[in-house]
Amino acid sequence: MxxxxxxxxxxxxxxxxxxxxxxxxxxxxxxAVVVAIAHRWLPDANWLMLHLVLLGALTHSILVxxxxxxxTLLRSPASPAQAKALDRRLMLVTAGAVAVLAGVPLSLWPxxxxxxxxxxxxxxxxxxxxxxxxxxxxxxxxxxxxxxxLWAACALVVGAGFGITLAWEWPDPWHGRLLVAHALAxxxxxxxxxxxxTLLTLWPTMLRTRLDPAAERWTRQALPVFGGAIxxxxxxxxxxxxxxxxxxxxxxxxxLALWGRGLWRPLRxxxxxxxxxxxxxxxxxxxxAGLGWAGWLLATAADWAVVREGFIWPAAVLGAGFGVxxxxxxxxxxxxxxxxxxxxxxxxxxQWFNKAGSFRLIAINGGLLxxxxxxxxxxxxxxxxxxxxxxxxxLPLMVLGLKASIAARRELLARRESDGALPAxxxxxxxDQRPTIFTAGQxxxxxxxxxxxxxxxxxxxxxxxxxxxxxxxxxxxxxxxVVRVEVAMHGMRYSPSSVQVNAxxxxxxxxxxxxxxxxxxxxxxxxxxxxGPGATTELDAGVIAASTQGYCSVAGHRQMxxxxxxxxxxxxxxxxxxxxxxxxxxxxxxxxxATATDVVDPVLPPLGDERVxxxxxxxxxxxxxxxxxxxxxxxxxxxGPVGPTLHGRVGDVFVITLVxxxxxxxxxxxxxxxxxPDKPMRTIEPGERLTYRFTATRAGIWMYHCSTMPMTAHIxxxxxxxxxxxxxxxxxxxxxxxxxQSEVYLQTAATDxxxxxxxxxxxxxxxxQPSYVVFNGVAxxxxxxxxxxxxxxxVRFWVLDAGPNxxxxxxxxxxxxxxxxxxxxxxxxxGRDAFGNTGGGSQALGLHPAQxxxxxxxxxxxxxxxxxxxxxxxxxxxxHGYVQVSD
Numbered sequence: 001m002x003x004x005x006x007x008x009x010x011x012x013x014x015x016x017x018x019x020x021x022x023x024x025x026x027x028x029x030x031x032a033v034v035v036a037i038a039h040r041w042l043p044d045a046n047w048l049m050l051h052l053v054l055l056g057a058l059t060h061s062i063l064v065x066x067x068x069x070x071x072t073l074l075r076s077p078a079s080p081a082q083a084k085a086l087d088r089r090l091m092l093v094t095a096g097a098v099a100v101l102a103g104v105p106l107s108l109w110p111x112x113x114x115x116x117x118x119x120x121x122x123x124x125x126x127x128x129x130x131x132x133x134x135x136x137x138x139x140x141x142x143x144x145x146x147x148x149x150l151w152a153a154c155a156l157v158v159g160a161g162f163g164i165t166l167a168w169e170w171p172d173p174w175h176g177r178l179l180v181a182h183a184l185a186x187x188x189x190x191x192x193x194x195x196x197x198t199l200l201t202l203w204p205t206m207l208r209t210r211l212d213p214a215a216e217r218w219t220r221q222a223l224p225v226f227g228g229a230i231x232x233x234x235x236x237x238x239x240x241x242x243x244x245x246x247x248x249x250x251x252x253x254x255x256l257a258l259w260g261r262g263l264w265r266p267l268r269x270x271x272x273x274x275x276x277x278x279x280x281x282x283x284x285x286x287x288x289a290g291l292g293w294a295g296w297l298l299a300t301a302a303d304w305a306v307v308r309e310g311f312i313w314p315a316a317v318l319g320a321g322f323g324v325x326x327x328x329x330x331x332x333x334x335x336x337x338x339x340x341x342x343x344x345x346x347x348x349x350x351q352w353f354n355k356a357g358s359f360r361l362i363a364i365n366g367g368l369l370x371x372x373x374x375x376x377x378x379x380x381x382x383x384x385x386x387x388x389x390x391x392x393x394x395l396p397l398m399v400l401g402l403k404a405s406i407a408a409r410r411e412l413l414a415r416r417e418s419d420g421a422l423p424a425x426x427x428x429x430x431x432d433q434r435p436t437i438f439t440a441g442q443x444x445x446x447x448x449x450x451x452x453x454x455x456x457x458x459x460x461x462x463x464x465x466x467x468x469x470x471x472x473x474x475x476x477x478x479x480x481x482v483v484r485v486e487v488a489m490h491g492m493r494y495s496p497s498s499v500q501v502n503a504x505x506x507x508x509x510x511x512x513x514x515x516x517x518x519x520x521x522x523x524x525x526x527x528x529x530x531x532g533p534g535a536t537t538e539l540d541a542g543v544i545a546a547s548t549q550g551y552c553s554v555a556g557h558r559q560m561x562x563x564x565x566x567x568x569x570x571x572x573x574x575x576x577x578x579x580x581x582x583x584x585x586x587x588x589x590x591x592x593x594a595t596a597t598d599v600v601d602p603v604l605p606p607l608g609d610e611r612v613x614x615x616x617x618x619x620x621x622x623x624x625x626x627x628x629x630x631x632x633x634x635x636x637x638x639x640g641p642v643g644p645t646l647h648g649r650v651g652d653v654f655v656i657t658l659v660x661x662x663x664x665x666x667x668x669x670x671x672x673x674x675x676x677p678d679k680p681m682r683t684i685e686p687g688e689r690l691t692y693r694f695t696a697t698r699a700g701i702w703m704y705h706c707s708t709m710p711m712t713a714h715i716x717x718x719x720x721x722x723x724x725x726x727x728x729x730x731x732x733x734x735x736x737x738x739x740x741q742s743e744v745y746l747q748t749a750a751t752d753x754x755x756x757x758x759x760x761x762x763x764x765x766x767x768x769q770p771s772y773v774v775f776n777g778v779a780x781x782x783x784x785x786x787x788x789x790x791x792x793x794x795v796r797f798w799v800l801d802a803g804p805n806x807x808x809x810x811x812x813x814x815x816x817x818x819x820x821x822x823x824x825x826x827x828x829x830x831g832r833d834a835f836g837n838t839g840g841g842s843q844a845l846g847l848h849p850a851q852x853x854x855x856x857x858x859x860x861x862x863x864x865x866x867x868x869x870x871x872x873x874x875x876x877x878x879x880h881g882y883v884q885v886s887d
Contacts, residue, residue: 020090022402025064025331026395028056033392045689046312048101050319054191055097058323059119059156062194063089063126065334066149069198070130073145074137085129093122104167106655107693116164120157123190127153144220148197151227155189158234171676173240176304179311180237180245184294187318188230188252192287195326196226196259199280203263206277206333209270215262225255242298242307249295253288260284273436274350275357279329282365286321290314305678313372320387321368328394335398336405345412349405352397357437362446363390370453374535379457380687386453476545479504487521487564490514492557492709494521494550498565507541507566517665517683517708519557523550523566530554530663532685544568554664555717556710556761598624598641599781604724604736604798605647612653613646619662623753624718626744627772627779627878631756634777635662635706635717641777643704643721645738646672648696650725656692660684665708670694671850672702672723683708699727700824701738701798701852713761715804716745716770718777722800722852727821733856734793739810741847741869741879742777742802743770773806773874775881782867782881789859789885796856797867803849809870810845812857812883817842819856844870859885 032052035045067086071077078086099115102108127150134146162182170178200219204211233248263284272278294314301307336349363386370383485499487509501507513519513531520530521539528539541550544566552562617637624634624641637643646654658668665683673694680692705711706719722740745760749771763770772779789795796819801808820828820842832838845855859865865883868875 020087024060024090024094025057026398028052028060029395032057033388033395036388036392046316047104050315051097051101051104053319053323053327054186055100055119058191058327059093059097059123060090061327061331062152062190063093063123065330066152066194066198067126067130068338069201070133070146070149073142073201074133074140076133076137082129085125089122089126092118092125096120096122100163105691107169109167112167113164116160116167120160123153123156123160127157142201142216144216144223145197145200148193148219148223151223152190152193152197155185155193155230159183159185159190172308172678173304175679176306176308176311177237177240179308180298181234183311183315184230184233184237184245184248187315188226188233188249188291191323192252193226196222196256198330200262202330202333203277203280204266206274206280206330207266207270207272209266212262212265215265218262219259222255222259225258226252229255237298240304242301242304246295246299249291249298253291253295256288256291273438274332275354275360275437276329276331276333276350278357278361278437279325279332281329282361283322283324283326283329286317286325290317290322293317309682317368317372320391321365324391325364328391331398332394332401336401342412345405345408348408349401352401352404354437355397356393356442358439358442359446359449360390360393362443363387363449366446366450367453370450370457374531375454376457376529379454382453382457383450386449476504476543478506478543482506482508484508484510486510486512488512488514489519489552489562492562494562494564497563498567500567501544503545503568505544507544509539509541509564510536511539512536518554518663518685519552519562520554521550521564522553523564524548527553541566555758556713556765558761599778599785600641600776602737602739602776602782602787604738604796605645607647607649607726611649611651612655613648614655614657615644615646616657616659617643617668618659619666619719621662623750623756625778626746626774628781628784629751630746630772630779631750631753632717632744632746633756633758635666635714635719635759637668637719637721641718641774641781642740642742643719645721646704646723648723648725650696650699650728652696652725654692654694654696654723657689658684658692659689660686662686666706666714666719667708668692668704669707670702670704670723672696672698672700672704672725677707681707696723696725698824699725700821701725701800701854703800703802703850703852705802710761710765712765712804713759715802716743717759718742720802722798724798727824733796735789736796736798737787738798738800739775739867740777740800740802741773741775741808741810743804743806744772744774744779744878746771770806770874770877772878773869774878779878780880786864786882786884787867789883791859791862791885791887794856794858795883796854797845798852798854799845799847800852801847801849805849806874807849807871808845808847808874808879810847810855811843811868811870813866813868814863815857815859815865815883817845817855817857820845820853821855822847822853823851859883861885862887 032049035048035052063086096115096118099111099118103111103115130146130149130153134143134150137143159182162178162185166175166178166182196219200215201211229248229251231248232251233245236242236244236246236248272281294311297307297310297314301310332350332353336346336353367383367385367387367390371380371387375383479502481502483499483501483505485496488495489511492515499507507523509521509523511521511528511531513533513535516533518530518532521528523539523541526539526541529537531537547568548566550564550566551558620636620639622634622636622639623631624636626632626634634641648654654670654673656668656670660666663686665685667681667683669677669681670692674697675694680690682690684690702723702725704721704723706714708714720740720742722738724738745763747757747760750756775782797810799808799810818828818831818841820826822845827834828840828842831840833840842855845853847853862885865885867881867883869879
């Protein structure tokens with residue numbers, strides 16, 4: 001599509017082709033699809049996808065088509081100057097949207113301010129132009145639609161202000177309040193009012209039937225209801241009154257009911273037979289569902305932090321279910337129509353827009369339902385992928401449809417030139433004779449695609465779907481009686497926490513997770529699926545022979561109280577036995593000739609010129625060697641024995657994306673940054689991601705770790721690492737090494753990856769005797785892969801005690817330290833102490849858990865220098881290695 005060389009004076013701007021009408025819209029759609037595909041590797045991907053649709057594609061289309069409809073309804077075609085002004089507004093809103101979409105993920109508030117202001121100015125200018133058109137126009141029917149557009153423009157200007165303020169990263173409760181106010185002003189006002197105002201006339205036109213005579217009156221009556229409801233909802237959010245905001249949402253639904261009466265008669269007379277009106281119909285259903293969900297959340301949430309966390313779900317419904325489908329439905333009708341050329345040209349384009357119409361509707365909406373419902377995680381993946389592919393197919397169909405219309409129009413013009421007159425167009429078919437997209441073949445194909453998505457999702461991870469056999473614990477005659485109990489999981493507890501059965505009864509437990517992290521239930525040999533927040537599952541525990549105690553198998557959760565007593569004939573449930581806390585058991589030590597395969601390179605990564613450091617940390621639960629020949633299933637950042645070491649200067653900015661590819665909730669806490677922990681340190685569930693941004697304001701070696709409870713288990717399982725922030729003026733050395741000391745608590749001493757078990761959370765929580773104490777995740781790893789140095793070189797050792805429980809006393813046998821930096825301060829600098837005295841030295845760097853520092857030494861002669869923690873019992877448990885010094 002190319003822009004025309006000249007635009008005829010005083011004609012509706014929607015007619016023909018337009019570079020600024022068509023190309024940015026196509027661009028927004030393409031970028032949204034790319035982000036949806038690559039969302040796991042992008043920061044703030046959910047926010048980006050939502051705003052690419054609402055701020056990008058939908059806002060652009062509203063500016064174009066509300067201006068087009070205003071011209072048509074007011075019978076006031078745009079002059080060339082007005083058309084150029086529209087192009088300028090589209091340029092301004094596009095530039096502003098790009099700035100916002102770049103500024104928010106990068107936390108560049110000035111860029112967000114500039115972009116948000118540009119969007120607000122463009123829409124405010126748009127509203128002013130509509131107001132001028134309305135004042136100049138003669139009285140006309142349906143001018144109420146233009147009033148809807150004016151109110152919508154005002155709502156966007158207000159909502160943009162909230163969005164700019166929100167980007168300042170306010171703490172809760174203000175973050176939650178501003179988020180809701182911003183969302184409601186834009187969704188209910190800017191989008192909702194524009195859609196309802198437009199559908200007054202567009203709806204019967206799309207259905208190719210007559211307007212309900214009362215529709216205009218109902219639309220006029222609904223406008224003050226909508227306006228008042230938006231004001232109440234936004235005001236309630238800003239005032240921190242969730243019930244008042246919910247009342248505003250309910251009022252908006254009442255306005256929809258009043259306005260929607262005008263849709264029913266055209267729908268009954270001519271049900272949708274094409275993709276456009278069918279898509280709009282489904283979109284309106286999602287609008288009602290999303291608003292109901294939002295209202296329920298606002299009315300029932302305990303605080304605004306809960307609202308902030310939960311609002312993504314109704315926002316996703318309103319963005320993907322309503323926003324995307326109302327836009328693609330309307331465009332499927334409008335784009336072929338505005339090219340002009342008569343019915344044959346329009347039909348040529350709409351044939352493409354209607355291709356596989358009912359299949360696409362089933363795939364989009366069925367896939368969205370699979371994602372929203374408490375289905376297993378892989379079913380969510382396959383369902384959302386199906387919906388994405390079906391929705392993205394609109395783009396090639398749009399291009400092909402427009403090309404078909406353009407080709408048909410050219411052919412018609414060529415015939416006019418050759419014949420001297422245009423033949424009479426074929427009459428449009430009657431409504432009941434028009435071809436329909438709802439064919440049996442397409443319906444069956446759509447339902448088959450949905451079923452396939454479910455089957456594939458369950459097949460990838462049958463355990464997550466609960467497709468595990470129920471193992472009977474019984475050696476008793478079955479009574480034939482089934483005891484079914486509904487159990488809620490909340491606050492690391494089961495409620496109720498027990499059930500009474502008779503010997504021989506069969507027990508079925510229906511589980512609902514009301515907590516903020518993943519849980520399951522194990523009773524005897526029967527194990528439920530692990531389910532995330534809001535999900536449900538069922539455990540068939542089989543026939544119960546004796547009292548027993550069930551528990552959550554997510555490491556550490558049972559230790560925090562997640563137990564469920566099954567009582568038979570009133571007898572008390574005995575505790576479930578687990579492996580005891582392992583002491584210093586030499587049977588777990590490796591054979592002397594064994595070697596480890598995952599020894600970490602301890603060299604400190606070099607410091608580059610960049611001042612903004614970006615890194616993705618992916619949570620992976622993998623088997624690793626914790627000592628030569630001894631394996632444990634470790635919880636890791638990026639799959640290594642210890643997390644990657646970050647290296648920077650004071651003032652550097654770190655932008656870290658955490659991706660949870662594990663089987664339970666995980667999080668991250670960077671001690672190197674000072675900020676409110678509520679948002680960046682929150683636990684995220686499997687498949688989720690977050691962006692953690694901090695500025696390093698103080699020097700030292702800082703710990704980072706998983707802060708999900710129980711923290712002892714998560715740290716001991718390997719979820720820790722170091723951030724080295726160099727103090728100003730740090731002198732150069734010949735070599736720098738980083739050593740992170742931590743503890744390993746084994747359930748069993750597995751000799752291969754296949755038999756590796758997870759952390760012994762009991763022992764870690766009780767601060768018991770660890771199985772190993774390690775440097776960089778592997779006991780004795782640097783006996784095998786020795787650190788190296790040369791005589792006369794100055795060597796710096798950065799040391800961090802990650803714990804979770806035991807202190808460290810770092811010592812190198814045969815060496816003395818002349819420089820000691822501990823927790824942000826020097827006690828010795830090249831033999832000089834803080835009082836200026838010279839000749840001093842140090843033999844050990846003493847650290848408590850989460851403390852760190854560095855020491856420096858110059859080795860006097862070649863040899864093999866042991867390095868240990870001088871808490872010798874821990875050195876014997878594996879916290880030892882060698883520095884090989886050569887001439």
